[in-house]
Amino acid sequence: MSVDLQTVKRVARLARIAVSEEDAERMTGELNAILGFVEQLNEVDVSGVGPMTSVTPMEMKKRQDVVTDGNKAADIVANAPATEENFFLVPKVVE
Amino acid sequence: MSDLTRLTISQARAKLRGKEITATEITEAYLSAIDRANPALNAYVAVTGDRARDMAKASDARLVKGEGGALEGIPLGIKDLFGTEGVHTQACSHVLDGFKPLYESTVTANLWADGAVMLGKLNMDEFAMGSSNETSYYGPVINPWRRSRLDTVVMPTTHQGDGGFVSAGGTKTQRSLDNAQLVPGGSSGGSATAVSAFLCAGATATDTGGSIRQPAAFTGTVGIKPTYGRCSRWGIVAFASSLDQAGPIARDVRDAAILLRSMASVDPKDTTSVDRPVPDYEAAIGKPIKGMKVGIPKEYRVDGMPEEIEALWQKGIAWLRDAGAEIVDISLPHTKYALPAYYIVAPAEASSNLARYDGVRYGLRVPGKDIVEMYEKTRAAGFGREVKRRIMIGTYVLSAGYYDAYYLQAQKVRNLIKRDFENVFAAGVDVILTPATPSAAFGIADEDMAADPVKMYLNDIFTVTVNMAGLPGIAVPAGLDPKGLPLGLQLIGRPFEEETLFQTAAVIEQAAGTFQPEKWW
Numbered sequence: 034m035s036v037d038l039q040t041v042k043r044v045a046r047l048a049r050i051a052v053s054e055e056d057a058e059r060m061t062g063e064l065n066a067i068l069g070f071v072e073q074l075n076e077v078d079v080s081g082v083g084p085m086t087s088v089t090p091m092e093m094k095k096r097q098d099v100v101t102d103g104n105k106a107a108d109i110v111a112n113a114p115a116t117e118e119n120f121f122l123v124p125k126v127v128e
Numbered sequence: 129m130s131d132l133t134r135l136t137i138s139q140a141r142a143k144l145r146g147k148e149i150t151a152t153e154i155t156e157a158y159l160s161a162i163d164r165a166n167p168a169l170n171a172y173v174a175v176t177g178d179r180a181r182d183m184a185k186a187s188d189a190r191l192v193k194g195e196g197g198a199l200e201g202i203p204l205g206i207k208d209l210f211g212t213e214g215v216h217t218q219a220c221s222h223v224l225d226g227f228k229p230l231y232e233s234t235v236t237a238n239l240w241a242d243g244a245v246m247l248g249k250l251n252m253d254e255f256a257m258g259s260s261n262e263t264s265y266y267g268p269v270i271n272p273w274r275r276s277r278l279d280t281v282v283m284p285t286t287h288q289g290d291g292g293f294v295s296a297g298g299t300k301t302q303r304s305l306d307n308a309q310l311v312p313g314g315s316s317g318g319s320a321t322a323v324s325a326f327l328c329a330g331a332t333a334t335d336t337g338g339s340i341r342q343p344a345a346f347t348g349t350v351g352i353k354p355t356y357g358r359c360s361r362w363g364i365v366a367f368a369s370s371l372d373q374a375g376p377i378a379r380d381v382r383d384a385a386i387l388l389r390s391m392a393s394v395d396p397k398d399t400t401s402v403d404r405p406v407p408d409y410e411a412a413i414g415k416p417i418k419g420m421k422v423g424i425p426k427e428y429r430v431d432g433m434p435e436e437i438e439a440l441w442q443k444g445i446a447w448l449r450d451a452g453a454e455i456v457d458i459s460l461p462h463t464k465y466a467l468p469a470y471y472i473v474a475p476a477e478a479s480s481n482l483a484r485y486d487g488v489r490y491g492l493r494v495p496g497k498d499i500v501e502m503y504e505k506t507r508a509a510g511f512g513r514e515v516k517r518r519i520m521i522g523t524y525v526l527s528a529g530y531y532d533a534y535y536l537q538a539q540k541v542r543n544l545i546k547r548d549f550e551n552v553f554a555a556g557v558d559v560i561l562t563p564a565t566p567s568a569a570f571g572i573a574d575e576d577m578a579a580d581p582v583k584m585y586l587n588d589i590f591t592v593t594v595n596m597a598g599l600p601g602i603a604v605p606a607g608l609d610p611k612g613l614p615l616g617l618q619l620i621g622r623p624f625e626e627e628t629l630f631q632t633a634a635v636i637e638q639a640a641g642t643f644q645p646e647k648w649w
Binding site (some may be wrong): 034036040041044045046047048049050051052060063064066067068070071072073074075077079082083084085086088089091093094096105108110111112113114115121123124125126 | 226493585
């Protein structure tokens with residue numbers, strides 16, 4: 034499979050990365066080189082093989098469903114580019 | 129006093145405990161070495177001198193009372209991927225500009241609890257994506273090693289002294305260093321350069337496809353990627369969560385064992401952290417390997433591999449055989465599919481993990497006319513080319529209609545790769561010996577690699593299988609190529625048998641010796 038310019042622009046939109054016409058053209062070539070490289074996986078017979086879901090065979094660790102942390106609103110927003118009274122500020126979303 | 133930066137961790141530990149030196153002295157020695165070398169090598173992106181001095185002072189107080197921890201007073205460098213409270217933590221990306229976490233990663237917290245001193249944060253490929261440390265927002269790291277040439281020099285006939293002694297002339301050989309700058313490998317290039325150039329006693333690093341072992345091989349240092357789940361991933365900036373593991377880069381095998389023991393832990397904050405006590409890895413060093421079964425996988429003999437890599441591999445085989453190990457030929461039939469499967473799984477996970485960099489919660493924000501434009505402009509400006517490339521690939525292979533063909537297929541192939549290893553371990557193989565990299569360090573701005581991303585990816589051909597299967601792997605220096613550059617061998621072990629790796633790597637180290645670059649910086 035390979036991608037065309039339109040697909041690259043669509044994927045960039047999905048990934049929320051602004052691309053110029055020039056970027057998209059360059060990326061088309063690069064992505065096709067990588068997709069060409071991974072193409073060889075199609076020759077592997079995977080019948081009867083499941084996908085890997087856990088790297089180390091172990092049961093998922095669980096803990097009691099209780100509050101162990103919190104009351105750190107100021108810490109949470111400390112690194113944000115724009116905040117007001119411990120809220121993240123973003124451009125208007127709803128008119 | 130001799131240069132304190134030349135001491136290994138085990139040597140410094142003995143001198144600190146014996147009160148022959150102080151933590152303050154050794155810390156000052158490293159800080160001034162960094163001051164002198166960093167403009168040339170670019171290994172550190174942030175030096176935390178005040179904090180280092182404070183930590184050293186506290187270490188000295190504990191050492192005086194005989195209360196020092198396992199790493200008391202040992203100055204370390206920390207890869208910029210580890211969250212360090214109140215200190216530069218940006219994964220060497222523009223998108224994390226100004227980020228200073230209000231928490232400490234579990235691995236670094238373990239190191240400080242054992243008394244280690246933080247010198248600063250180390251350069252790396254942006255978000256750990258790269259094999260040359262050239263994708264960093266802070267510029268490339270320079271390898272302290274340079275190619276050299278052996279020249280035959282004719283000695284002039286000389287007259288000397290009153291006795292009228294006349295030397296007969298003759299020839300001698302001398303090495304002269306080439307000026308070309310080489311990459312230290314990546315993504316932990318800052319860690320590898322800092323350790324190799326004596327700018328820290330040891331360093332933390334991370335490995336998703338080879339990012340500890342490849343730079344270790346390129347700089348003549350020892351690097352171990354432990355079993356998936358051995359070191360907590362909590363507080364480390366995520367790249368590909370099912371592949372990422374932290375580990376140390378050190379000057380010798382013993383130092384790597386000392387560091388890993390402190391870095392590893394069981395952590396309730398990481399659900400993939402495994403409930404197993406951390407053994408004393410150092411105790412494995414020096415144990416005989418007589419009777420150990422060492423597997424040599426035929427699939428690691430790849431087309432176009434330089435002769436010196438094959439020769440190095442044969443030397444390694446001979447050393448282990450001489451030490452009493454049994455050498456067996458093995459087959460890992462799905463090896464060639466590991467790298468292509470990796471370039472689906474890793475970008476897929478990265479595209480999800482990096483979705484959080486949206487200009488809202490931390491780091492860079494580029495304003496836009498609405499929120500979507502703000503996201504798109506922020507991410508366009510904040511991520512470098514390689515990171516964007518991988519996010520795009522990941523987004524594509526996870527997008528509707530392609531998931532089964534790419535991602536699901538890759539995860540199935542991944543199980544086959546893991547099964548290959550399980551089969552040889554079940555057949556009694558204790559450890560697998562391979563080359564660490566298909567070549568020695570290459571030049572900065574290599575044109576072939578810049579033109580074709582896949583060429584750069586091929587650097588990880590021998591290391592990536594280990595991440596795909598979640599196994600432990602160590603790179604240990606084994607010799608120099610004809611141009612005087614270090615080359616490494618890799619040992620791969622069973623899950624959680626890092627001790628076997630240290631035990632076997634120590635045998636290689638004893639036969640090969642250790643390697644230091646000639647100082648030019």
